[in-house]
Amino acid sequence: MTKYLVVNGKKVLFNDEKNILEIIRRENIDLLTFCYYSEFSAYGSCRLCMVEVNGKDILPACSTPPENAMKIRTNTEQIIEIRKIIVELLLANHDRECTICVKSKVCQLQTLSKRLGINDIRFKNIVNEKTKDLSTYSLVREPRKCVLCGTCVRFCDEVQGIGVLDFANRGSQSMVCSSFNKDLESSECVYCGQCARVCPTGAIVPKSEVDYVWTALSDPNKKVIVAIAPAVRAAICEVFGIVCNDGSEVAGKIVTVLHSMGFAKVFDISFSADMTIVEEADEFIRRLEENKNMPMFTSCCPAWVKFVEKYYPDFISNLSSCRSPQGMYGSVAKKIIPKMLGISKKDLVVVSIMPCTAKKFEAKRIELSKDGIPDVDYVLTTQELARMIEESGLQFEKLKPSLFDMPLGFKTGSGIIFGNSGGVTEAILRNIVNNKSNKIDEVDQFSFVRGEEDLREIKVNLNKRELNVAIICGLKNARKALEDIRINKCKYNFLEVMACPGGCIGGAGQPAYTNLSVRRARTKILYEIDKAMELHKPQDNLYVQKIYKDYFDNSNNCYVHEYLHTKYKHK
Amino acid sequence: MKLSCIKYKIVYRILEKNNFDKSRLISILQAVQKEYKYLPEEILFFIASSLSISPAKIYGVATFFTHFTLQPKGKHIIKVCDGTACHIKKSINLIDVLRNKLEAKGKNCLIKENIFTVETVSCLGACGLAPVLIIDYDVYGQVTPDKVISLIDVILEQEMVKK
Incomplete structure (x- = not known):
């Protein structure tokens, strides 16, 4: 039996895709995401891939397995509003010094904000006072730019098997850090820097000697x-x-x-x-x-x-x-x-x-x-x-x-x-x-x-x-x-x-x-x-x-x- | 602070009891905290390498739950409820009195001579008795600042006698 989804009114066949995001993307709809990498486990933290399913549920596409005859809409008024709020909230907790950021132009948060046409943020800018980590020769960590997508955490754990970084604390105090919040130099890091490669913002970047x-x-x-x-x-x-x-x-x-x-x-x-x-x-x-x-x-x-x-x-x-x-x-x-x-x-x-x-x-x-x-x-x-x-x-x-x-x-x-x-x-x-x-x-x-x-x-x-x-x-x-x-x-x-x-x-x-x-x-x-x-x-x-x-x-x-x-x- | 081999033996026994099972991490941390009253850093590193999980992950679990503490605690633990009901019934006064009396600083703080640790907790589930505080395992309801002072004095006296 052929299985299908209805994406924005169009019938789309699928086989063994593990989530509906992959199917939607295959249909040339570049659904925005922040934390999704097909290389490793779906985490579902950014909530940007929210879609309307069967006219009632709002679900994250990255962690929703496809079911036959599911009806999906990706651009309802409600979803557009949800996306904007998410990005605005991320920006509200973000150190927005884009003009002097190394990642400027290639920052995914910047791109998202631009694509969603955000030119006003309804929330107060609250950035936790966290210091830059300049301890290693290889990498610079700037926790003030972290959006807690956890991509670095998953890469280090799932691909490198080291797990230098992980989440600590909870709620508004949540942060990504190495064990006991030590600097990278005293952590288990081997400086491969792949965390910097996958970081969507400028929270971890290679250290410059220019x-x-x-x-x-x-x-x-x-x-x-x-x-x-x-x-x-x-x-x-x-x-x-x-x-x-x-x-x-x-x-x-x-x-x-x-x-x-x-x-x-x-x-x-x-x-x-x-x-x-x-x-x-x-x-x-x-x-x-x-x-x-x-x-x-x-x-x-x-x-x-x-x-x-x-x-x-x-x-x-x-x-x-x-x-x-x-x-x-x-x-x-x-x-x-x-x-x-x-x-x-x-x-x-x-x-x-x-x-x-x-x-x-x-x-x-x-x-x-x-x-x-x-x-x-x-x-x-x-x-x-x-x-x-x-x-x-x-x-x-x-x-x-x-x-x-x-x-x-x-x-x-x-x-x-x-x-x-x-x-x-x-x-x-x-x-x-x-x-x-x-x-x-x-x-x-x-x-x-x-x-x-x-x-x-x-x-x-x-x-x-x-x-x-x-x-x-x-x-x-x-x-x-x-x-x-x-x-x-x-x-x-x-x-x-x-x-x-x-x-x-x-x-x-x-x-x-x-x-x-x-x-x-x-x-x-x-x-x-x-x-x-x-x-x-x-x-x-x-x-x-x-x-x-x-x-x-x-x-x-x-x-x-x-x-x-x-x-x-x-x- | 270096922990002796004997102390590692205690942790090893805890790990053994839990079959070195990663998924029993929380139980392991609970047992360790029961033993030491807090979670010493070197013990957490020892657990990490014994269970093959990263120290950062253990740190994450230990900081996620307010039950766990990474700071050494006093002999007697005072938990003042600052949930909605207790807050309205001026639990903040109790905290102030304790702070002054015990010269404690900050929110969760260790008191001199390792006798007391004062903590605020979100709700003890005894809102009818607000404001509530717990000293070790005893619950006290409708506490007044005067009552707090007398409770502390009793414990201090006992401690002096022991010395």
Whole structure:
């Protein structure tokens, strides 16, 4: 029997949709919501999706399952009034400093207010005196802007399995906070920043380092160099409303932009990603042969590393000792660039542009510094890059692309796909499985590791030996894998973990997205760049080889360990 | 404040009695509060890791119910009803008298030497006896400020004798 609903007088068929909101949206009615994300449980706190059911009941569409022959109306006078009152009440308790808010223009509350044509608020503005939390390097919490939608709470709990934030108190005193209302730095947070990504307002935002970078750029005694992560080129266009057809061209435009801002050199994190793979693959083969500290875990995601340090210290030795691409870029740059530019080390400022909030924390790690000076001085996010472009008045869409500077701007396709979930695994496989046959397409050879699922288990044949690899996004899945490893339930050889859904392209430093199609487009851009490139295997990166030869004595001495590896400990 | 192993043993026993069941969190917190008169922070962290729930969630539950307190309480708990009926019958006078007498500050406050805690509650369900207050488990109805002072004096005297 076919089941149907009547939406605003139109008969609509449905199958197994879990709520009527999904059906209404499918009918191209963008019913407003604030707290609904199809990725996790319906919560029903914002009440904006109220609809009239069967001419009498007013029900929230997000948490009402469809029933056959239900009659739904979405725009009755009563419902329009209810929506307005809800938004007005939210605004009455909101710190309405929109002109100086980071989220201005992309704030969902602002959008709602505009869409509903609210230009007068009938209620008194009462905002609880709550202080800004500036305790971490990665995130800023502004409870005065919180609308209690609980999206951050659900993300942290349901996807990351940590639950740093939750509701406390009740009634008018309700608030979202970490345990015992401590600041984030003293909480269980690992700085993945996905709470900031899903926050509809400016209540949690990435911490900005833009001002420091401008200061460094205008200091005549300093030379500022910068490198952009692979994922940045896949998302920056979203901010300017341009459709990105060619990721390499966008990367070229970013290079032009950064040069005209005054950066002395513009490099590519994909270069050091190639380097990371060479080191990590080497380490993996060695550990596999020695059967020591297996399974090996990737260590390029700083949120994941912090998660292991904090919650699973017994697994610390399983993490690869390789520095992340950002870590390698920093140490290599501080070692070789001063000489190249003819300046002293203290006059070199190293900046990286990442899709990630946790990278800001990573750069401040004591392990990634030398003589008390961090290898990477400032970390900007894609959002901050966009802000700098807007601030500088450069018209991004009209700029001509230019080339990355050498040597740290050269890369292979492996360094590019790093930004996607599964990218590290694919790159490592390209490195270790030596297939000289011309018949095999280097790009597609290992494309079976790609996918959208948050936990993918794959088997690979390596010299007649079968390897079990797990590719994971989201720390809740990672937790499960670790628990399974602990009780010997699964036999993995290699574990790739990224804290953010989709990998780095879905990072919290990227322009915030709510629709999965945005993330899919980014993933595709990176794979397309890889496809169009000439080289795909990291060992083919000529400049990586050159750096090993010139500075690391052909990877045969303690320098490699000093500059390209690190240690982790229980925090 | 560091709690000794013995105290953790008490909590462990409470958890054991509740089969380490997450859904019995409220009962567990009630038992802990009965033991310590309040919910110490380190105990809540211990419960969180034992039950695999986040400390923030436990904090949420503990702050949602006014029954739970995160501050140490005095030996005797005075609950003054400030529901509608009691409020009209000037329960506020009783609170003022208690504050002056016990030098208490704020709404829910701990009194010197850990003897008393004064709290206001929304309704004790004895509106006919308004204004009402409870000292430990005894209910007193139609209380006057003078009566409050004499009740406090009796307890203070007993405490002095014990010392």
